[in-house]
Amino acid sequence: MTAALLSVRNLTVEFPTLEGPFTAVAGLDLEIEAGRTLAVVGESGSGKSVTSLAILRLTDYTGGRITNGQVMFTPRDGVAIDLARASEARLEAIRGNEIAMIFQEPMSSLNPVFTVGDQIAEAIVLHQDCSSADARKLAQALLEKVRMPDARTMLDRYPHQLSGGMRQRVVIAMALSCQPKLLIADEPTTALDVTIQAQILNTIRDLQQEFGTAVIFITHDMGVVAEMADDVAVMWRGRKIEQAPVRELFAQPAHEYTRALLAAVPRLGSMSGTKLPRRGSVAQDTADMTAPLIAAESLTTTFPIRQGLLRRVTRLVHAAERVSFDIFPGETLSLVGESGSGKTTIGRTLQQLIAPSSGIIRFKGQDVTRMDHNARRRLKREVSYVFQDPYGSLDPRKTVGFSVAEPILTHNLLPCRNISQRVAELLEQVGLLPEHARRYPHSFSGGQRQRICIARALACDPKLVIADEAVSALDVSVQAQIIDLLMQLQAQRGLAYLFISHDMAVVERISHRVAVLYLGQIVEIGTRAQVFEDPRHAYTRKLLAAVPVAEPGRPIDRRLVAGEIPSPIRRVGDPPVANNFDEVAPGHLVAR
Amino acid sequence: MLGFLIRRVLQAAFVVLVVTLLVAWAVRLSGDPAVMLTQGAGSVTAKDLANIRTGLGLDRPFSAQYLGFLGGMLTGDMGRSFIGGTSVGLLIRHALPLTILLAVVSLALSIAASIPLGIHAAVKRGGTADQVIRILSLVGLSFPNFWLGLMLVLIFGINLGWLPPSGAGEVSGIVMPAATLAIILTATNVRLVRSTMLDTLSQQYIMVARSKGLKQRVVLYRHALRNCAIPLVTYIGLQFGGLIGGVVVVERVFNWPGMGSLAFDAVSSRDYPVLQAVVTVLAALIVTVNLAVDVAYGLLDPRIRSE
Numbered sequence: 001m002t003a004a005l006l007s008v009r010n011l012t013v014e015f016p017t018l019e020g021p022f023t024a025v026a027g028l029d030l031e032i033e034a035g036r037t038l039a040v041v042g043e044s045g046s047g048k049s050v051t052s053l054a055i056l057r058l059t060d061y062t063g064g065r066i067t068n069g070q071v072m073f074t075p076r077d078g079v080a081i082d083l084a085r086a087s088e089a090r091l092e093a094i095r096g097n098e099i100a101m102i103f104q105e106p107m108s109s110l111n112p113v114f115t116v117g118d119q120i121a122e123a124i125v126l127h128q129d130c131s132s133a134d135a136r137k138l139a140q141a142l143l144e145k146v147r148m149p150d151a152r153t154m155l156d157r158y159p160h161q162l163s164g165g166m167r168q169r170v171v172i173a174m175a176l177s178c179q180p181k182l183l184i185a186d187e188p189t190t191a192l193d194v195t196i197q198a199q200i201l202n203t204i205r206d207l208q209q210e211f212g213t214a215v216i217f218i219t220h221d222m223g224v225v226a227e228m229a230d231d232v233a234v235m236w237r238g239r240k241i242e243q244a245p246v247r248e249l250f251a252q253p254a255h256e257y258t259r260a261l262l263a264a265v266p267r268l269g270s271m272s273g274t275k276l277p278r279r280g281s282v283a284q285d286t287a288d289m290t291a292p293l294i295a296a297e298s299l300t301t302t303f304p305i306r307q308g309l310l311r312r313v314t315r316l317v318h319a320a321e322r323v324s325f326d327i328f329p330g331e332t333l334s335l336v337g338e339s340g341s342g343k344t345t346i347g348r349t350l351q352q353l354i355a356p357s358s359g360i361i362r363f364k365g366q367d368v369t370r371m372d373h374n375a376r377r378r379l380k381r382e383v384s385y386v387f388q389d390p391y392g393s394l395d396p397r398k399t400v401g402f403s404v405a406e407p408i409l410t411h412n413l414l415p416c417r418n419i420s421q422r423v424a425e426l427l428e429q430v431g432l433l434p435e436h437a438r439r440y441p442h443s444f445s446g447g448q449r450q451r452i453c454i455a456r457a458l459a460c461d462p463k464l465v466i467a468d469e470a471v472s473a474l475d476v477s478v479q480a481q482i483i484d485l486l487m488q489l490q491a492q493r494g495l496a497y498l499f500i501s502h503d504m505a506v507v508e509r510i511s512h513r514v515a516v517l518y519l520g521q522i523v524e525i526g527t528r529a530q531v532f533e534d535p536r537h538a539y540t541r542k543l544l545a546a547v548p549v550a551e552p553g554r555p556i557d558r559r560l561v562a563g564e565i566p567s568p569i570r571r572v573g574d575p576p577v578a579n580n581f582d583e584v585a586p587g588h589l590v591a592r
Numbered sequence: 593m594l595g596f597l598i599r600r601v602l603q604a605a606f607v608v609l610v611v612t613l614l615v616a617w618a619v620r621l622s623g624d625p626a627v628m629l630t631q632g633a634g635s636v637t638a639k640d641l642a643n644i645r646t647g648l649g650l651d652r653p654f655s656a657q658y659l660g661f662l663g664g665m666l667t668g669d670m671g672r673s674f675i676g677g678t679s680v681g682l683l684i685r686h687a688l689p690l691t692i693l694l695a696v697v698s699l700a701l702s703i704a705a706s707i708p709l710g711i712h713a714a715v716k717r718g719g720t721a722d723q724v725i726r727i728l729s730l731v732g733l734s735f736p737n738f739w740l741g742l743m744l745v746l747i748f749g750i751n752l753g754w755l756p757p758s759g760a761g762e763v764s765g766i767v768m769p770a771a772t773l774a775i776i777l778t779a780t781n782v783r784l785v786r787s788t789m790l791d792t793l794s795q796q797y798i799m800v801a802r803s804k805g806l807k808q809r810v811v812l813y814r815h816a817l818r819n820c821a822i823p824l825v826t827y828i829g830l831q832f833g834g835l836i837g838g839v840v841v842v843e844r845v846f847n848w849p850g851m852g853s854l855a856f857d858a859v860s861s862r863d864y865p866v867l868q869a870v871v872t873v874l875a876a877l878i879v880t881v882n883l884a885v886d887v888a889y890g891l892l893d894p895r896i897r898s899e
Contacts, residue, residue, distance in 0.1 A: 058802055096804035103803075108796040112895060113818045123804040158894040174804070307595075 003074065004031045005214050006055070006099075006182055011069035011084070013047075013054045015062075024050040024064065026238040030216075032231075034181065037208065037215040039229035039246070041222065041261070043475035044446070047238040048218045052186045055216075056095050057083055073099065076181065097127040100175035104187035106168035110159035116143075117155030120174050127178045142173040146203050164339070165196035172203060179211050186218040193338035193502060198546040201227060220475065222265045223505075223548030226250065234258050246552045264477040266505035268547050272533055277332065277510055279487040284332075286490050287512050291365070292326035293463055293496050294350065294383070299323045299359035301345050305569065318568045319345035321520040322359070322578045327464060330490060332497040334507040336543070337517030340568060343500045345520075347466045350498065351385050352376065381411050381460035388469035390449035394441040400427075400452050401437030407459040426455040429492075430485060447478035454485065458493075468500045483510055504547045508532050513587075516540045519568050521579050526588030536590040600886055604879045611875040612665065615868050616658045625650070625674055625862040648674060650864075661868055671865040673858075680869045683854060688873065691850035694843070695835055697766060698773035699828070706778045710785025711812055714793060725782060732779025737838050741772040741845035758847035769846040773838055777831065784827050788820040795819070821892045829885035833878045 008030040014021040025047040032038045042048045053059045055071055071083040075098045083091065103109045110119060120142060121135035130138070136155065143151035146169040159167055168188060175183060185204065189197040201224065208215055217228050225232055226246065233243040234255065242255040253259045276283040301320040304313040320342040327333045335343045348354045350361060352368070361368040363379055371379065384407070387393040394403055404423045408414050414422055424434035430451040441449055450470065457465050467486065471479045487510065489495055501507050507514060508528060515525040516539065524537040535541045570576065579591035626644040630636045645651050649660070664670050670680035713725040748768060749757030756765050792798065793816055801815045840852030847853070851870050858866035890897040 053799075056803060058799060061799070061802060092805045092807060094805070095802070096806075101800070101803040103796055103800060105796055109800050111797040111801065111815050111819070113893060114815075122806070126805060160895045171800070174800075 003033075004072075005034045005074055006216075007031045007070075007072045008051075008055065009070045009072070011051070011054060011071065012067045013050050013059055013064050014067050015064050021067075024238055025054060028069070028235075028238075028240055030233060030240070030243075032182070032214050032216060034214050035208075035212045036230045037217055037228055039217045039219060039225040039232045040235060041219060041225055041232060042235035043220060043261075043477065045237065046235040048235050049186055051235070052101070052184045052216065052218050055083065055184060056099055056101065057086070057091055058095075058101075073182075093127075096123045096175075096180075097178045098180055099182045099184065100178070100180040102168075102171050102175050102183065102185040102188045105191050106164050106171055107191065109171045110167055112159055114158075115155065116157050116159065116162070116170050120155075120170065120177055123174060123177050138177070139173070142177055143170070145176070145207065146170075146173045147199075148173070163196075164192055165199065168192060168196075168200055169203065172200070172207070176207055176211065176213070180213060182214045182216065183208070184216045184218070187220070188217075189224065190219070190221065194504070194546040194548075195338065195542060197224075197548070201548070204228075221548065222262060222476075222550040226550045226552040226554070227548045229552075234261070250550070250552050260477060262550070264480045265550050266476070266480070266503070266509050267550055268505045268508060268544065269532070269549075270505075271508050271528065275527075275529055277487065277512065277528065279484060279491070282491075284487055284491065284512075286494060287331035288329045288494070289331070291328075292362075293329045293331075293364065295324075295326045295360075295362040296346070296350065297324050297360040297362070299346065299349060299361065300357045301342075301349050301354060302357045313572055315569050315571055316575075318520050318570055318576055320349065320356075321576055323517075323520070323522055325515055325522065325525060327496050327498060329463065329496055330494045331512045332490065332499050332510055334499040334501060334511040334514045335517055336501060336504060336507050336514060338502060338543075340519075341517040342520035342568070343502075343517055344468055346517075347385070347468050347498060347500050350464075351383050351466055352380065353385075377411075381407070381413075382462050383464045383466065384457040384460060384462040386450070386453050386457050386465060386467045386470040388472055390446050390453055390473065391441075393453055394449055396441050398440075399437065400439055400441060400444070403441075404437070404452065404456045404459055407456060411460055413460065422459075423455075426458055427452075429458065429489070430455045431481075445478075447474055447482060450474060450478075450482055451485065454482075454489070458489070461493075462495070464496045464498065466498045466500070469502070470499075471506060472501065472503060479506065486510065504532075504544060516543065519566065519576070521576070521591070522589075523579065523591040524589065526585070526590075530585060530588040534585075534588075536584055536588075597887070600883055604883050607879050608872070608876050612662060612868075612872050613658065615871045615875075616661055617654075619864050619867050619871075620654070622859065622862050625864060628862045629674065648864075661865075665869070665872060670869040673866050674863045675861050680865050683866060684851070684869060684873055687849060687851045687854045687870075690848060691836075691839055691843070691852065692877075694766065694769055694773070694848060694850060695832075695839055698770040698777060699832075699835065701770060701774035702777035702781055703828070705774070706781035706785050707817070709778075710782045711789050711817070713782065713786045714789035715808075715812065717790065722786075725786075729779045729782045732775055735776060737772055737776055738841050738845050740775060741769070741842050744768045744772055745845070759849075765846075765848075769842050769848050772842050772845075773835065776838065777835065780831070781824075781827075784824065785820065788823045789816060792816045792819045818892070822889060825885055825888050825892065829882045832881045836874055836878060 008028055011025055011028040012023065013025040014023050028051060030038065040048045040051065050059060050064065053062065054064070054066055057066070059066065066084045069084060072080050073083050074080045075094060081090065117136055117139050120139035121132060124130065124135040124138050125132055140151050140155055143154055148154055148166065148169050162170065189200050192200060204215070205228065219225060229246045231243065232246050232249045233240050234257065236257050242253070242258050249258065250262065253262055276285055278284060299320055300322055302316040302318050305315040305317065306312065307314045323346060325333065335346060337343050345354065349356050363382065368376070368379060401420065401423050404426055405419050408419055408422060423437050427434055427436055432448065432451055444452065471482050474482060483506065486497065490497065499507065499510055511528045513525070513527050514531040515522050516531065516537065518539045524531060524535065524540045531540060535544055581589040582592055584590050625648065626641045629644060630641065649657065668681060672679055673683065709725055713722040716722045745757045745768065748755045755767050756762055759765050798811060798816060801811045839850065840855055843850045843852035844856050851874055854866060855870045858870060
C-alpha cells in the first residue's frame, strides 16, 4: 500500500472574528495510509480539533472556512477526490460512510430524544440499501461487537439511561456501522475514567484490526498516544511542527516544543523509590505529623431520592460511606477514585458546603458539627476550595481583583485601604502581576485563571485548601506549572491540601499520602510510596494498571478491566457493608 | 408517572378554586347591578333597588352567594343572566367552541409560520434573511392587537372587500381575527424558535448527526427540532393565557360571538353570573392547557418520562 488514503496538503482554516480572520490551522500537511493510526497531539488552541472537523468539511457549520489547501481522499471506488472542494451531496455520501467521526464528550454526542437503536440504524439506512428491520439487526450486531452488555435491550434505551463508557461504545458502534475506511477520533476517551478508557481503547484497537480501518487519533494524552499510534504529528498554534513514527518521536523528539511537551507529561512510577514528593530536586518535607489539622471520623453523606405521590424517600445515594481519615498540617492527602466514587462529596462535606448525614469532622480537635454559627463562620476561613473548571468558577462580570478580594471583604479581615495591597501580594505569590487585578477573567488563559482561583483561595490565609480536580482541565505543561505552584505555596505557608483527582500520575507527583475511594468508601489508604509501590487492594491495582503509560511498545495488559462501577443507589434501610481494614504496614490500611 | 399526574391534577383543581374566589370577590367590586338595570327607568326608589337586589339574590351574605356560585359550577347549573334571564350554561355552550376554534386556529397558524421562519433565521444567523425576520418580528411585536385588527378590517374587509369584516356567519369570517392573533403570536414565537434553535444547533449531537452524512433538512427538522420542543411547548403553554386575553379584545373588534364578547357585555352590564362563569371557564381552560403541557413534556423528552 503506497498511495495514501488521505492526504492533506497545505490546509489553512480561518474563522472570521471582529478583529479580522483568525487562522486556526495554517499550511498543514498530513498523510495517512490505509489501516494505520496517526495520532495528532497538541495542547488547547493547537488547531487539532479544527483539523479533524475540516477533513470532513464540518468546519462549514462552525463558521470556519477552508481558505487554502487540499484534502485528497481515496474512497472505495478508487477515484481520489478533494474534499475541500467537493459538493455538499458528495460530502454527505462520504460522511459516516467512508469517513466516520467520534467526538470527545460521550455525554453530549448522542441525541437525548432518540433511542440508541434508532441512532445507530439511522446511518445504516442512509448509506446502505437496507430496510429498517435489517438495520436494527445490524445495529444489535454492532453493539455486540463493541462489547455492549445486553445489546438487544440496549437498542431501545435512551442515552440518559447509559453511563459515559456505554455511550461512547454506542458512538463507536455508530461510527463503525458502515465500515468506514477512515475513522477520526477526537479525544474519544478524555472524558472517561481510566478503567473505562482502557476498555474503550482496547475496543477501538480490536475493531481497527478487524476492519482494517485507518484511524486519526486526536489527543493531548501522551500515554494514549504511546499505546495507540503508529505515527505521531505534533501540532502547535495551528501548525504541524514535527511528525515521526511513535517510537522515534518518544526516543528522539526533534523539536524543542515536543521535548518540552514530553518532559511535562506526568509519568506513573516516576517517583518510585522516593519517600516524599519533590519540587525540582527539593524534597517537599513540609508535613507535620504530630497532631491532625482536620479529621474525618466515620463520615457518611447520603442524598435522598424521593418518589411517588407523597414524595417519600425510597432510596438513598450513598455518596460517602463511613469514611475516616486525618490531614496533618503541611501535608497533601490525595483522594483518588473514578466518577461516582464520592471524592467531591467528601471535599464539599469538609468545607461545609454539604452537611454530613452522620459522622464527625474535627478541626484541630474540635467537633465542627457542634460549633456555634460564629465559630463555623470563622472555620470557613481556614478551609478554602479550588474548583475544577477555571472558566466557570470566576464571575465574568467582576474584575480579578474583586474576586480575589471578596473573601477578605466577606469575612471583614482587613481595613478597606489595605485590601488592594493584599490583593497585589496574593497575585504576585501565584505568579501574576499586581496590575492584573484590574482586568476581567476573559483576558486570561485557563492556567492563569486557575492561578487567580488559587490566589482567591489563599485570601483568607487558610490552613487547608481543598483542590477538587484543580489541574484536570489544564494542558500538561500548564498542569506541571500549577502543581509546582501548589507545592511552593505549601512550603512557604505550611498549607495542607486535600487533593482530589482521578489522574494517578498527578497524584503520585504531589501527594504525601493517598486514599483510594471506591463506591463512597476508602479501600486503601497509606503513604504515597505504600499505595503506588505496594498496592494491596484489587481496585487500586486495577486503577494503576489502567493508566496509559507514555512509553511506546510497552506490552498492554488486556486482561484487566471489564465491567463498570456498580450503582451507589440503595434502598432505605439497606446501607452498604462498611469496610474493615487490615494494617499491612504502619499507616497503610487496606480494606478486607 | 401516575403519581405525578394525580399531583398535578390536584394542584390544577386548587388553582381553579382560588380563581373562583377571586373572581366572585372582584366582580362585586364593579358596582351595583340594580342601578345598572334601572338606568333610564325614571323614578327609582331605594325600595325598588332593594327589591331588585333581593330578586337577584344579592342581599345574601357574600359567603352564601359564593357557595351558591361554586355549587352551580360543580353541578353544571350556572344560574341565569341578570339581563334577559338566559341560562348561563346555554350562553357558554354557544360561545366557548367559537373561542376555542379561534384560539386553536390562530395558534396553529402561528406555529406553522414561526417554526420554518425561526429555523431559517437561526441557520442563516447574522445574514440578510435573519435580519429581515428579526426586524419584521419587532414590527409585529409593536402592533396593538386591536389596531392591527382594525387595519385588516379596513383593508381586506372594506377597501378590497375580500373578506367579511365581522361576525362568525361564514367560514371565511375566521380569517381576519385568526390572522390578527397569529401575526402577533408569530412575532414572539419566531424569536423563541430562533434562540432555542441556535442553542440546540451548538450541541455536539448535532455535529455528530452531520458527521453521519445526514442532510441539512433531516438534521434540522428531525434531530434539532425535537430537542427544541420542550422550551417551545412550555412557552406556548404560558402564552395561551395571554392568547385568551388577546381573544377577548379581538373578538370584540371582529364582533366574533365567543367568550370574549360575552365577558365584555357582562362587564358593561355588571352581569355577575355570566361574568363569574365565563372567567372561571376560561381559567379552567388555561389551567387544563398547562396541565397538558406538563404531560406533553414526558412524551417529548424521555429524560423526564423516566423520572
